[in-house]
Structure formats: C-alpha cells, structure tokens
Amino acid sequence: MNTIFPICLLVLLGYVLKKTEFISKTTQYEMNQLAFKILIPVNLMQSIIKTDINSVFNMKLIIFCIVSVLMIVLFSMMFVNKITSDKSKQGVIVQGLNRTNYVLLAIPICESLCGSDSIGVTALLVSIIVPILNLLAVLVLQYYSGGSKTIKQTIISILKNPMIIASIAGLLVQLLHIPIEGFVASVINKISSCATPIALIVLGATIELSNMKKNKNLIIIFNILKLMLIPIIVIFISVFIFNYKGIELASILVLFAGPVAVSSFPMAQSMGGDGKLAAEIVFTTTIMCLFTLFVWIVLLSSCHML
Template sequence: MFLQSLQFSLSVTLPTILMLLLGIVLRRRRMLDDHFCHVASKLVFNIALPALLFINIVKQPADYSSQIWLVGAGFLSTFIIYFSSEWLAIRYIRDKSYRGIFVQGIFRGNSGILGLALCINAYGAMATVPASVYTACITLLFNVLAVITLTNSLSTGKLSLPRMVKSLMTNPLIIGIVLGLIVSKFDIPLPRSILRTGDYLANIALPIALICAGASLDFKQLKRFKNNQENQTQANSIVWWASFGRLIVSPLLTIFIGKFILNLDPMPLGILFLMSSTPVASASYAMVRNFGGDATASANIIAVTMLGYMFTSSFGIFILKQLQWI
C-alpha cells in the first residue's frame, strides 16, 4: 500500500514538475527568453487552453449537474478562505496597499493550468470534464474576488460592475467552456477538420504552459524590497504568510469540507485537492501590477508557492492515497 501510494503520488506530480524544470533549464541555456514566454503564454491563454477545454467537453458529454457538489465545495472553501484572509489583513496588515496582495495570494490558485494538468495526470481523460467545469466556475469566482480585494486595497475609486462583467464575459477560458457546454448540450455536429484542429491546439496547451511557467520562474525575485525597513519587513512577512496559507491552509480546509461536510466520492475529492494545492495563479502578478501595487511582493509569493507546491502537493497526494480517500 505504501509503495502504491508513493507511485501514485509521483505519477501525478512528477510530470508537471519535470516540465517546469525543463522550462528552467531551457531558460538558463538561453533557448527561451522573456519575449518567447510572453507570446507563448498569450497563445496558450487565449487559444490553446480554451481549445483544450472546449474539445474535452465536446468529446466527453457528461451530466454536468452531477458536478454541483464538487463546485460547491470549491466555492464554499474559497469564500471561507477569502473572508478569513480579508479579516486577517484588516486586523494585522497596517499598510492597506498590501492587504489585497496578501488576500489574493491565499485564495487564488493556478487551477487553469497546473490544476488541470495534475487532474489529467491523476485520473486521465475521465477527469477532464469535471475538472473543466470546476475550472470554469472557480475562475469566475477568482476573478470577481480578485477585482474586489485589489480595488478595496489599491484603488481609490469604486468597483465598476459593468467593467467586471465585461472582463468575465471576455475571459477566453470561460468562453471556451461555455461554447463547449452549448455544443455538447444541443448535440451540435462539428466538421472533422474543426475537431482535428482543436485537437492540435489542445495537445500543445499544457506542455507549453508548463514550460513557460518554469522559464518565467525567477528565484532572484526573492530579493529585498526597495522600501524603508518597516515596509520591507512587512512585505517579507506577507510573502511567507500568504504562501503558508496557499500551500497548507487552503488544501487542508478544502479537503475537510469535501470529505466531512459534503462527503465527496474519491475522484471528486482528489480533483478538489489537486486544484486547491496549486501555487498562486500567475495572473495575480499582472493584476497587482495593473492596479499599481507592489508587483515584487506578488511575484515573490508566486515564486515561493511554485517551489513549495512541488513538495506539499506530492506529500498531500501520498497521505490521501494512504488514507484511501482519493
């Protein structure tokens, strides 16, 4: 049982870790640079990843209402983590501009890329539909909560509901999933050439995304902050506490809710853990920079959680497999 659990854990996390390491090596050998990663990431986010979600949903029709408990567990845990983080930020973080960075660093996981990759590694094609539905719903929630917390923390203006709705409706991942659901629901026939093209795009989505994620990971960003000593100490503290919340607190709470409150079956519980154990989404850095916040602090949280997740997710999968929960 021990060896089976260890083998399962490695089979799930090792492929993604190796792809991330490949990206790091290629960057060090100067076969990849910032320009390539920027362009390739745009290609993945806007075209390849939506195609992957669309094709998986179209080719594997399912009863999407059966995913309501999986999605419900994700929503419930995210809301608890979000409001708890907001309370902690207001109570303990004196500099208001760092509160949104801290909160987003805890609740916003990288479900769209790393989460999907882990789920497919763990359960194969049968996990793509529930994982895709979960990703669509949780991505909506992440974007809404991120806009709210960063606006409250970094903006002097008020929340713009039309702007938020437009941002969500133009999100390529959400568009790909919604189109896939429509085609699947109404059994709309698609030409073989369209499906083949979608397969080509889908097949490059996760490998390129993981390589670029590794190539973009710069641990030199874990540097001193160019502020006064008090702000530097606070920023460093926020990075480490947010990383602890993302890698330890979030998965533990999510598993507790999924297992003991909603009593999920093994595969949905496994998907829930794999999604919640991911590092902070890279989009959090872009949003903080766009809002005029401390982008270095946000980048440091991404770097720490990306490194830490390689160990925490593997260990978590091993323990859950030993308990026969997943």
C-alpha cells in the same frame, strides 16, 4: 509524482532558456499573450466539451466544492491586507489561494488513485468548477487592479476575458450537442496539446531567483496556506461531516491541495497583477506539492479513504 515531475522540468527548461538568452523579454511577453489568449482557453474549452455531464452528475459534490471555493475567496479577501499592502500582490494571492492546476492534474491523479471507471465524476467537476474558478479570478484581479470601472465596464471586461469566452463556448457546445468532428476536432486537439508546455516554459522564463528572495516571506506564508491549512480544513469537513471517500474525496483532494494553476500566471500578468509573484507561487507550490500531495495520498490511502 509522474504527473507533477514533468511540470517542474518544463519550468526549469524555461528558466534555463532565459538564462542562456535563448528567450528574450519580448518573446516572453508574446508567448505569454499566446498562452493566455489562445492556447489555454482552447485547452479549457476542449476539457469541457469532452465531459459527459449527464452520466455522472453529482449535485451534492458540486455544491460542496463551489461553496468551499467561495468561502476561501471570502476569507482570503478579508485577511490578505494583513499579509501585504501591495494591491497587485493581494490580487495574486487571493487568486492563487482558490485556484488549482485542476485541468492538468485532476484526471491523471484521480485516475491513478481510483481507476478509469469512475473518472467521469472528476471530469464533470473539472468542467463545472474550472469556469467558476476563472470567473472568480477575473473578478478578483479586476477588483485589486485599482481601476475605477463602472459595473457595466466590469461586466464587459469579464465577458471579453479569453478564459470566460472559452468556458461559455465549451458549455454551449455541450448543452446544444454541437458536433465537433473531423479537421476542426483535430485542430482544437493540436492547439490544446501546446497549451501547458508553452505556459510552463514561459513561467520558468519569468522566474527571477533574486526577486524570490524579496518575496520570501509572502511565498512561505502562501505555501503554508495553500498546501497545508486550506487542505486540512476542507478535507476534515469532507471526511468527518460529509463522509466523502473514493473518487469524490480524490477529486476534492486535488482541487484543494494541488499546486496553483499555471494559467493564473499569464492571467495575473495580463490584468495588472504582480506577474513575478504569480510565477513564483506557481513554481513553489508545484515543487512543494511533490511532497505534500504525496503525504495526503499516503495518509488517506492508509485510512482506506482512497
């Protein structure tokens, strides 16, 4: 609750700033570009750099999460055309169903549930899963953008994506043990700390309540899939087939039952997706998650699994 509630307040602030005309449409666009191209990538790179990969490496858990994410992408691409025929909306839905606000929520929630001693497991998962989620998001949005790019053009487009560049940079710093110290570390930290607040304020400024009425059915279906159906299936498999519990189950819970990633909104808007729908599903899943994630935590804790 203490982690998710401030997110809602920042989104609300953005909405109020837009309604009072404190933020213009031009400013919204410029702030969105700043968040997508600089702030969020630096935040992602920092989270990867900070992770001690060697001490908490869990191949079984990593493979389980990667396979689960790939299956969600596959099935959502198979059935999304039954929900909407609009390609720009299809890309946003497929991206949103497999992409959670993991960078922001995973460590604080898992630490509050399982303590700081075992949080390295979650931090490692963040450093590996988040770049994969970003790569899949770029591929999905590229696929549904309706362009006729060649394979070479698609690969170049992916490699030029700020989130992919940040992931590669972070992993290189980790693997090559490049020291990030002094004023460089300070600058990265300061830029990183701006990422989430600015992205959330821009998100709130993008929301149109009248437009949400038009997308009402899509939003309801999406929230049921994202916050109920997918978590039920993944957590059932996690508990009854793989016997995950404690920090491993907590990490899985946040990955598959958390709200849609804030970064999915600026990415969708910048890559030809329906930016308004992307903002709406981030907003609604974040609000609904206050209830659904709480229920999951109480349920699993009462069964002594967390």
